[in-house]
Amino acid sequence: MIIIMKPNATEEAVRGVTREIESKGLKVHLSKGDQVTIVGVVGDKGLLRGVNFEVAEGVDKVVAVTESYKLANKKFHPEDSIIHVGNTTIGPGNLTIMAGPCAIENQEQLMQTAFAVKKSGANFLRGGAYKPRTSPYSFQGLEEEGLRYMKEAREATGLNVICEVTSEHAIESAVKYVDMLQIGARNMQNFELLKEAGRSGVPVLLKRGLSATIDEWLNAAEYIMSEGNENVVLCERGIRTFETATRNTLDISAVPVLRSRTHLPVIVDPSHATGVRSYVAPLAKCAIAAGADGLMIEVHPNPACALSDGPQSLTFEQFDRLTSELRPYAALSGRSF
Ligand code: PEP
Ligand code: MN
Secondary structure, three states, X not given: OXXXXXXXXXXXXXXXXXXXXXXOOOEEEEEEOOOOEEEEEEOOHHHHOOOOHHHOOOEXXXXXXXXXXXXXXXXXXXXXXXXXXXXXXXXXXXXXXXXXXXXXXXXXXXXXXXXHHHHOOOOEEEOEOOOOOOOOOOOOOOOHHHHHHHHHHXXXXXXXXXXXXXXXXXXXXXXXXXXXXXXXXXXXXXXXXHHHHHHHOOOEXXXXXXXXXXXXXXXXXXXXHOOOOOOEEEEEOOEOOOOOOOOOEOOOOHHHHHHHHEOOOEEEOHHHHHOOHXXXXXXXHXXXXXOOOEEEXXXXXXXXXXXXXXXXXXOHHHHHHHHXXXXXXXXXXXXXO
């Protein structure tokens, strides 16, 4: 439930409503816009039975929020959120470009890639130190050693850095080295991991689960936010469908659907969505046109020798060409990078 205050409601009126909610053991989420203040109620609204906020001082109207996610809900926070990460922000106005290898393989590979993607306009370096591989025999990542290389690349280039975390132990290590944690598709409903990422307070990029509905995805975001961490960005990375021509099917409609349901920024990962290098550029353009706040793109110095996801990784030259092609699309969407 949300309580929309009148445009001229006093601070005292807002406090009155807030006090009433808290006295029943519920939590309050305040959203102060330019025009109105919205008081969101978090918790079991059954506890408010018998309280009529419609007649309380300064209240305009009361609206039921039927969705189970509240903090992530656009009704709680009608303006699009801007998430501060490292030296940048993700959200309106900016086009965030996260680029880098699927897996951190060694110091040289990461450092070379960091300088190359920075030169082409990326503002985040991505790279996996803990790799959730389909086969237990595939390269599993350099773990803390990889995180150290990530921090070195950050210091050398000024790029913000993001790494996937696959366990609570990985979160404990990663928070010492990176600006943003990534929760991957396979862990989107690992609720203990989500809660731990929430408690870390570090911004989180939450990828969509392989077979997750948008509703399930927003509830996963709610797990992080309900632990006090509202710095969540969503990443559409393709879903499982009957189609086999691409690794996954990019659900581009998720971008406008999310825009209407949540205030959280949304980025798109055309690399994992397609699994095919030549399809990355058209879908990256499509994502910007659909209104995405950014992109995540896999780039490798020598994709043919990559230890993970080589077929979808761009070379430095291909990535550079792509970013120059993307600039007019970004400008048309009122964004820059
Ligand atoms: C990745 O970003 O390297 C990754 C494993 O992505 P996803 O979780 O989307 O499969
Ligand atoms: Mn990958």
